[in-house]
Amino acid sequence: MNISSDPWVWVSALFTIAIFSFLWRDNPFYKIAEHIFVGVANGWAVTFYWHNVLVPTLFDPLFRQGQLLFTIPFVIGMLYLTRFMPRVSWLVRIPIGISMGYYVGASIPAVSQALIIKQIQGTLLSPHNFQAWHAGSMGIVWSIILLIGVLCTLSYFYFSKEHKGILGTTSRIGIVFVMIGFGAAFGYTVMARISLLIGRIQYLLGPWLGIVD
Amino acid sequence: MKRNLPLLLVFVFGVLGIIPFIIPHPAVQTTDEFLRNNLLKILAAFALILGLGSLLRVHMDKIRRKGQNWEYSWVLIGTFAITSIIGLFGGVSGTGILPTRIGNFAFDIWTIYFNVEVPLGAAMFALLSFFMASAAYRAFRARSAEATLLLTAAFIVMLGVLPLGNDISPHLPSFAQWIMDVPNVAGQRGILFGVALGMLATALKIILGIERSWLGGGGE
Numbered sequence: 001m002n003i004s005s006d007p008w009v010w011v012s013a014l015f016t017i018a019i020f021s022f023l024w025r026d027n028p029f030y031k032i033a034e035h036i037f038v039g040v041a042n043g044w045a046v047t048f049y050w051h052n053v054l055v056p057t058l059f060d061p062l063f064r065q066g067q068l069l070f071t072i073p074f075v076i077g078m079l080y081l082t083r084f085m086p087r088v089s090w091l092v093r094i095p096i097g098i099s100m101g102y103y104v105g106a107s108i109p110a111v112s113q114a115l116i117i118k119q120i121q122g123t124l125l126s127p128h129n130f131q132a133w134h135a136g137s138m139g140i141v142w143s144i145i146l147l148i149g150v151l152c153t154l155s156y157f158y159f160s161k162e163h164k165g166i167l168g169t170t171s172r173i174g175i176v177f178v179m180i181g182f183g184a185a186f187g188y189t190v191m192a193r194i195s196l197l198i199g200r201i202q203y204l205l206g207p208w209l210g211i212v213d
Numbered sequence: 214m215k216r217n218l219p220l221l222l223v224f225v226f227g228v229l230g231i232i233p234f235i236i237p238h239p240a241v242q243t244t245d246e247f248l249r250n251n252l253l254k255i256l257a258a259f260a261l262i263l264g265l266g267s268l269l270r271v272h273m274d275k276i277r278r279k280g281q282n283w284e285y286s287w288v289l290i291g292t293f294a295i296t297s298i299i300g301l302f303g304g305v306s307g308t309g310i311l312p313t314r315i316g317n318f319a320f321d322i323w324t325i326y327f328n329v330e331v332p333l334g335a336a337m338f339a340l341l342s343f344f345m346a347s348a349a350y351r352a353f354r355a356r357s358a359e360a361t362l363l364l365t366a367a368f369i370v371m372l373g374v375l376p377l378g379n380d381i382s383p384h385l386p387s388f389a390q391w392i393m394d395v396p397n398v399a400g401q402r403g404i405l406f407g408v409a410l411g412m413l414a415t416a417l418k419i420i421l422g423i424e425r426s427w428l429g430g431g432g433e
Contacts, residue, residue, distance in 0.1 A: 015336065043295070081262065081266070104415075105229065109231060178404070181404070193338055
């Protein structure tokens with residue numbers, strides 16, 4: 001056993017234990033660690049935005065280089081702060097409207113391209129898709145299963161007609177694919193969390209206590 | 214004015230967001246670059262200030278009213294102030310006017326980030342594995358054929374990524390991968406189409422001023 005003498009390793013280890021203490025019950029150590037997490041995260045965000053955004057993209061061009069064009073983003077940005085002044089608080093809608101409008105507009109072609117056109121291309125029975133599985137002749141079978149799965153899943157979410165007859169059959173097949181998808185996503189998420197847990201335990205036993213290498 | 218001006222701006226900037234994807238003209242691309250890399254980045258920074266103002270106001274109110282667990286609000290405000298001062302005056306790489314090293318002991322913003330924020334975040338997400346396991350036990354008891362299917366898929370995927378899965382059968386990891394690649398993708402893709410259409414419909418509703426809940430209720 002070779003306990004670390006680095007104060008930061010002790011800080012990391014004690015915070016990790018403080019968070020895990022929640023497994024026992026909600027307690028002051030957990031609450032302190034939780035509030036420190038939020039405080040440090042916001043302090044870091046202030047630093048990041050100040051040094052990487054506000055100074056190089058606004059204050060330097062506006063105040064050092066005298067580019068008056070940057071008065072516009074400065075004034076519009078300042079309107080965010082009117083939220084704290086009840087008489088003119090409606091002005092906060094201007095920067096929100098600009099940001100939201102642009103990003104919502106940009107999302108239309110992006111979503112159409114990435115989530116609709118590309119997904120349809122990947123679902124079609126084409127020689128290119130058959131090769132994508134690297135499964136030889138079985139690639140055709142996997143592509144057919146994928147196509148049937150997507151169509152049946154879509155039919156499950158079609159609520160404009162009662163799920164009877166053919167639609168009833170396809171929607172029942174669809175729910176099979178949906179459930180397998182949820183199960184796989186759940187299993188993968190659990191494993192990701194477990195790997196984080198293993199990482200923290202390794203940290204406690206390794207760099208902190210020096211029990212394992 | 215109070216409602217129509219923001220609605221007009223949403224429409225104009227919504228169209229400005231779509232245009233660069235359609236028109237590759239240099240003038241359009243340059244304008245888009247200015248919007249993306251300057252205006253919107255700066256607005257995001259000011260939005261953070263608004264968020265921080267709200268956060269601090271909530272915690273100051275809590276301290277003033279001596280609300281439940283108000284003592285911890287001091288912890289949040291204190292760590293926020295210390296981290297901000299170190300970050301703002303100490304610089305990103307410890308090159309600012311505030312010294313961020315005493316002998317061998319460094320306390321610059323990145324040291325704080327990697328030794329406080331990263332372990333706390335990792336520990337919090339790791340904690341979720343326990344709660345997910347207990348929630349799964351309660352929720353996923355094989356009550357129906359669909360629930361059994363979900364449970365089986367989750368079990369195979371989890372076993373497939375473990376060395377134990379390979380010990381049980383060398384085919385198990387590839388079967389788990391097949392579940393991830395074929396039936397999982399089919400189910401997720403079907404859902405994704407619905408999500409995408411929902412996003413497009415919502416985007417159009419916002420741009421055209423049909424969806425107005427973002428305006429909030431106060432100050433007609």
